[in-house]
Amino acid sequence: MTQVKQITFAARPSGLPDASIFRIEEVALPDAKEGELRLRGLFYSVDPYMRGRMNDAKSYVPPFQVGQALEGGVVAEVISSRATGFEPGDVVLGPYLPWRTEMTVPATAVQKIDASIAPPSYYLGVLGMTGLTAYIGLMDIGKPKPGETVVVSGAAGAVGSVVGQIAKHLGCRAVGIAGSDEKGKLLTETFGFDAAINYNEPGLDDRLSTACPNGVDIYFDNVGGEVSDAVMKQLNFFARVPLCGQISMYNATKPPTGPRWQGLMVTRSILMQGFIIRNYAARFREGIEFLAPLVKAGKIKSEETVAEGFEKLPEALLGLFSGKNKGKMIVKA
Amino acid sequence: MTQVKQITFAARPSGLPDASIFRIEEVALPDAKEGELRLRGLFYSVDPYMRGRMNDAKSYVPPFQVGQALEGGVVAEVISSRATGFEPGDVVLGPYLPWRTEMTVPATAVQKIDASIAPPSYYLGVLGMTGLTAYIGLMDIGKPKPGETVVVSGAAGAVGSVVGQIAKHLGCRAVGIAGSDEKGKLLTETFGFDAAINYNEPGLDDRLSTACPNGVDIYFDNVGGEVSDAVMKQLNFFARVPLCGQISMYNATKPPTGPRWQGLMVTRSILMQGFIIRNYAARFREGIEFLAPLVKAGKIKSEETVAEGFEKLPEALLGLFSGKNKGKMIVKA
Numbered sequence: 001m002t003q004v005k006q007i008t009f010a011a012r013p014s015g016l017p018d019a020s021i022f023r024i025e026e027v028a029l030p031d032a033k034e035g036e037l038r039l040r041g042l043f044y045s046v047d048p049y050m051r052g053r054m055n056d057a058k059s060y061v062p063p064f065q066v067g068q069a070l071e072g073g074v075v076a077e078v079i080s081s082r083a084t085g086f087e088p089g090d091v092v093l094g095p096y097l098p099w100r101t102e103m104t105v106p107a108t109a110v111q112k113i114d115a116s117i118a119p120p121s122y123y124l125g126v127l128g129m130t131g132l133t134a135y136i137g138l139m140d141i142g143k144p145k146p147g148e149t150v151v152v153s154g155a156a157g158a159v160g161s162v163v164g165q166i167a168k169h170l171g172c173r174a175v176g177i178a179g180s181d182e183k184g185k186l187l188t189e190t191f192g193f194d195a196a197i198n199y200n201e202p203g204l205d206d207r208l209s210t211a212c213p214n215g216v217d218i219y220f221d222n223v224g225g226e227v228s229d230a231v232m233k234q235l236n237f238f239a240r241v242p243l244c245g246q247i248s249m250y251n252a253t254k255p256p257t258g259p260r261w262q263g264l265m266v267t268r269s270i271l272m273q274g275f276i277i278r279n280y281a282a283r284f285r286e287g288i289e290f291l292a293p294l295v296k297a298g299k300i301k302s303e304e305t306v307a308e309g310f311e312k313l314p315e316a317l318l319g320l321f322s323g324k325n326k327g328k329m330i331v332k333a
Numbered sequence: 334m335t336q337v338k339q340i341t342f343a344a345r346p347s348g349l350p351d352a353s354i355f356r357i358e359e360v361a362l363p364d365a366k367e368g369e370l371r372l373r374g375l376f377y378s379v380d381p382y383m384r385g386r387m388n389d390a391k392s393y394v395p396p397f398q399v400g401q402a403l404e405g406g407v408v409a410e411v412i413s414s415r416a417t418g419f420e421p422g423d424v425v426l427g428p429y430l431p432w433r434t435e436m437t438v439p440a441t442a443v444q445k446i447d448a449s450i451a452p453p454s455y456y457l458g459v460l461g462m463t464g465l466t467a468y469i470g471l472m473d474i475g476k477p478k479p480g481e482t483v484v485v486s487g488a489a490g491a492v493g494s495v496v497g498q499i500a501k502h503l504g505c506r507a508v509g510i511a512g513s514d515e516k517g518k519l520l521t522e523t524f525g526f527d528a529a530i531n532y533n534e535p536g537l538d539d540r541l542s543t544a545c546p547n548g549v550d551i552y553f554d555n556v557g558g559e560v561s562d563a564v565m566k567q568l569n570f571f572a573r574v575p576l577c578g579q580i581s582m583y584n585a586t587k588p589p590t591g592p593r594w595q596g597l598m599v600t601r602s603i604l605m606q607g608f609i610i611r612n613y614a615a616r617f618r619e620g621i622e623f624l625a626p627l628v629k630a631g632k633i634k635s636e637e638t639v640a641e642g643f644e645k646l647p648e649a650l651l652g653l654f655s656g657k658n659k660g661k662m663i664v665k666a
Binding site for chain 2: 052059060221224225228237243244245246249250255256257258259260262263264265266267268269270271272273274275276279
């Protein structure tokens, strides 16, 4: 049996994780059985939701198990196939593949991707989970109408950057909130947002109201906490708040507290809804059919922050929590 | 011109209002002009949402004006009519009529009611705003399915008691939260709730989980605050939270704080939506057609707390904030 490298989940973190929760080790790769594929990882996705899987808590995906490989979205090349429909050289995507340099998996765990539409790594981002998350959250919960104002937090991230670009494509005003002026520049100059706000500068409330002269109709929330508090105050009647993530809270060691917004939600008839993209699998084709032509035409741009080398996976994942990424954070093997 | 009694809004309260914000005075009643009716009030509604109108704040109805009559839902008898389609003796309902013993109003401000279906006061409650609020909030936001568990706070109130009865009619498990054992008895014995919980007793979390062995699918929230916190923790995946009122917060003198629930809402795909019944006027007929046969058949029972005498209006309204009412609080002139 071949020996391959694996990133093992070494210990559950409390609060902000550090490198000690990972261990790189060599493991034996079993031979492929009937119906299985042997894959070599090309691109690995790191995503904020993974922090949730590090806790031993009831959630929509089972927690990572200590001593086992971490897992996530991977674009891989088929090395050998014992499953019909797959041949060596095929490029496939699996949403939950183990963090190993090579892996043996059931063919049902992956699907082939079409590299003629976009570079393979895009299937981890704008044409993958994060792009679909942007599409479903904005369309199904946000229900944007032309002329409305859409505010996005974590706007320079993989999901937020696509939300803003879809909003612009649909004729909305798009305002992005991010953590630096450099990211703000990316929002307005590359992604076409109408305005960008750096939440690390003082006067967030005032700058938001200047950027949103007609109030806020949709708040696509990736971060939570005080940034969200500022936006909530400026929501219009019948505003919609897709709750996609709460990255500012993921490393909290005790339950976070803050303003109670329910009273405002009653008087302004506000809707807030959490969602998880894996519950929308039946809609992925629709989403990709919406996104792919826009990506191909350059109307939706994909920004990637790429770390080189399989061993960079821990550092790349940890970097999400200090906002090291612009756009989608990817590790290239 | 006739002199009539009026309850005047004397001063904006800060925090919990007391009798000093009201003034009873005599005012001159103008004669009815073309298109107007002269009415004598029979039943006056007092409702928690009125507290919001006492603040000088942007909301879905304009604030009460100091020095002017308060206003609310009134069932009245036509004394004289200068409008086609109305005759003396007709009984009408107006959702926003001034708190006067008699009043002159445009005929467009009222509609005739059918006293053969139910007693006139029911049009302020189970067949009026509060019944429709229960119906719309539960059906449109809650979307109950048979076998699901519906928890209602403020369950012994005008809205909550109808929510629980509709839920039972639809095959759900109905669990009501109220502020006394006496109200709890009303919930289970009169309204047919499966279980009642007194939030003034210790151990709310444990008693809730005992009453909801399959978790909570719908939380119809009338009260907010710590009672709601207890229910939020027990929400199931894909739970729905119609936000109808937040009576525990209405008299707060500073913005209330509490747990941030957005993280839980993401991981469990929870929907929370505030709503205001006046935005659903196009659905009132549908709601009444649903409710009226159930009321007539005794399947939905209406409980009323009736104060006798026009001058009791201030006391009745204030009583809502200490839970003095069981079911709908009404003042009979």
